[in-house]
Amino acid sequence: MRTVIIGANHAGIAVANTLLDNYTDQQVVMIDRNSNLSYLGCGTALWVGRQIDSYENLFYTSAEAFEAKGAEVHMETSVDRVDYEGKRVFCTTLSGESFEVAYDKLVLACGSLPISPKIPGADLDNISFLKLFQQGQDVDRMLGDDSCRRVVVVGAGYIGVEIAEAARRRGKEVLLFDVAPSSLSSYYDDWFCADMDERLREGGIELHFGERAVAYLGEGKVEAIQTDAGEYPVDVVVNAIGFVPNTALGEGHLELGAGRAFRVDEHQRTSDPDVYAVGDCATIYSNALRAETYIALATNAVRSGIVAGHNIAGAELAAIGVQGANGISVFGLNMVSCGLSVKAAGRAGIEVEWTDFEDLQRPGFMRENATVKIRIVYERDSRRIVGAQLASTEDISMGIHMFSLAVQEGVTIDKLKLLDVFFLPHFNQPYNYITMAALGAK
Numbered sequence: 001m002r003t004v005i006i007g008a009n010h011a012g013i014a015v016a017n018t019l020l021d022n023y024t025d026q027q028v029v030m031i032d033r034n035s036n037l038s039y040l041g042c043g044t045a046l047w048v049g050r051q052i053d054s055y056e057n058l059f060y061t062s063a064e065a066f067e068a069k070g071a072e073v074h075m076e077t078s079v080d081r082v083d084y085e086g087k088r089v090f091c092t093t094l095s096g097e098s099f100e101v102a103y104d105k106l107v108l109a110c111g112s113l114p115i116s117p118k119i120p121g122a123d124l125d126n127i128s129f130l131k132l133f134q135q136g137q138d139v140d141r142m143l144g145d146d147s148c149r150r151v152v153v154v155g156a157g158y159i160g161v162e163i164a165e166a167a168r169r170r171g172k173e174v175l176l177f178d179v180a181p182s183s184l185s186s187y188y189d190d191w192f193c194a195d196m197d198e199r200l201r202e203g204g205i206e207l208h209f210g211e212r213a214v215a216y217l218g219e220g221k222v223e224a225i226q227t228d229a230g231e232y233p234v235d236v237v238v239n240a241i242g243f244v245p246n247t248a249l250g251e252g253h254l255e256l257g258a259g260r261a262f263r264v265d266e267h268q269r270t271s272d273p274d275v276y277a278v279g280d281c282a283t284i285y286s287n288a289l290r291a292e293t294y295i296a297l298a299t300n301a302v303r304s305g306i307v308a309g310h311n312i313a314g315a316e317l318a319a320i321g322v323q324g325a326n327g328i329s330v331f332g333l334n335m336v337s338c339g340l341s342v343k344a345a346g347r348a349g350i351e352v353e354w355t356d357f358e359d360l361q362r363p364g365f366m367r368e369n370a371t372v373k374i375r376i377v378y379e380r381d382s383r384r385i386v387g388a389q390l391a392s393t394e395d396i397s398m399g400i401h402m403f404s405l406a407v408q409e410g411v412t413i414d415k416l417k418l419l420d421v422f423f424l425p426h427f428n429q430p431y432n433y434i435t436m437a438a439l440g441a442k
């Protein structure tokens with residue numbers, strides 16, 4: 001059985017590992033147009049902001065590691081076209097050689113592409129996306145140039161916020177723009193976004209929310225950004241306005257679903273039974289929405305890759321859906337969430353209630369302490385938990401995993417009220433914030 005995997009990043013890697021590590025009868029061909037694989041994009045801001053020593057450890061595997069396991073790997077090779085009838089993929093190498101590969105099963109792990117703002121001047125120099133390792137290198141190099149004093153980040157989602165912090169840590173003047181009224185508005189409710197906005201302001205970042213970029217100005221290289229509210233001089237621009245699924249290879253053949261990604265079933269199978277799609281190019285099932293959705297995260301890429309791998313090898317395994325669990329840590333403020341915020345539930349037409357609680361994490365007598373705030377969102381009629389958000393300067397990240405499970409399993413808010421949550425002053429209060437928030441639910 002020969003499986004050809006197009007795209008050898010997190011999702012493609014998970015498919016290949018699943019096939020090669022668990023089954024002996026699998027022939028695996030991996031094809032990627034990039035020169036590297038397994039780059040952890042989440043490390044770009046840490047490295048650019050000099051919070052880690054180098055980018056070298058941001059790769060967790062290599063083409064050689066897969067070759068050693070028996071895979072045929074073609075890096076710097078683009079797949080230009082797929083013949084779905086004849087089950088062949090047509091490739092071109094960086095040096096211009098063409099070849100084709102036949103498959104029994106095909107995996108599309110082609111990922112996502114950064115959204116390019118359709119505004120004049122978008123192709124000027126010193127404007128970069130922040131997806132690939134190479135783009136991280138470009139931004140790092142531009143920030144290292146002494147003439148770079150002012151950096152504009154367009155898009156205040158988690159990637160924009162993180163790179164804004166990084167540029168500030170490199171001593172730059174940083175302006176952060178978004179059409180939304182706050183940072184992180186897709187993931188958190190205003191109660192939380194306001195904290196992040198304050199942190200960013202305290203960190204020295206100039207916030208321009210509710211403002212739309214309309215043009216980049218300059219001769220050859222970007223010199224200013226024009227928005228619907230003003231014009232600002234700038235030396236470097238980072239575009240972080242989001243991603244779209246890369247579905248070019250399936251056009252006209254494969255069905256698309258939420259977010260215009262390849263529609264997959266619970267086995268990661270597309271509308272063509274011999275073709276699977278995984279990671280950022282595929283839809284995913286949301287347990288909060290109880291519907292198909294699109295969430296581009298490395299965690300989902302890996303899980304969907306594992307599911308596809310086992311099904312390709314003949315061991316039936318159904319995906320269990322996701323909660324879009326995520327976290328962010330910027331200027332010492334940690335925020336984690338999963339499922340739906342109140343805003344997101346409203347957008348999806350789900351009627352919800354929510355319960356908020358804010359207190360010190362530990363009893364007041366503990367020297368080391370910090371405020372924690374929590375919101376639990378539950379469906380009005382069924383009372384099942386559909387989301388949670390937490391924020392603190394402490395590490396409160398582990399709590400969100402429990403909420404992720406609660407959303408997945410349809411646990412009601414009432415079940416949480418008397419849950420056995422341990423108490424130890426080093427960690428929490430006798431009346432801990434999870435119980436207190438749950439008890440606050442009417």
Ligand SMILES: Cc1cc2nc3c(=O)[nH]c(=O)nc-3n(C[C@H](O)[C@H](O)[C@H](O)COP(=O)(O)OP(=O)(O)OC[C@H]3O[C@@H](n4cnc5c(N)ncnc54)[C@H](O)[C@@H]3O)c2cc1C
Pocket residue numbers: 006007008009010011012031032033034041042043044077078079080109110111112113130131132159246249278279280281296297298299300301
């Ligand atoms: C700056 C940044 C920070 C992030 N931080 C986090 C985080 O903290 N946590 C988290 O969970 N996620 C994070 N993500 C998201 C995560 O990186 C993506 O969800 C993940 O990369 C998706 O993996 P993938 O393999 O599906 O797609 P991709 O990483 O997009 O990989 C797709 C691969 O397909 C190849 N390809 C595409 N088309 C072709 C073709 N025609 N021929 C050959 N090769 C092709 C590409 O070269 C690429 O290597 C972050 C992303 C960025 C950009």
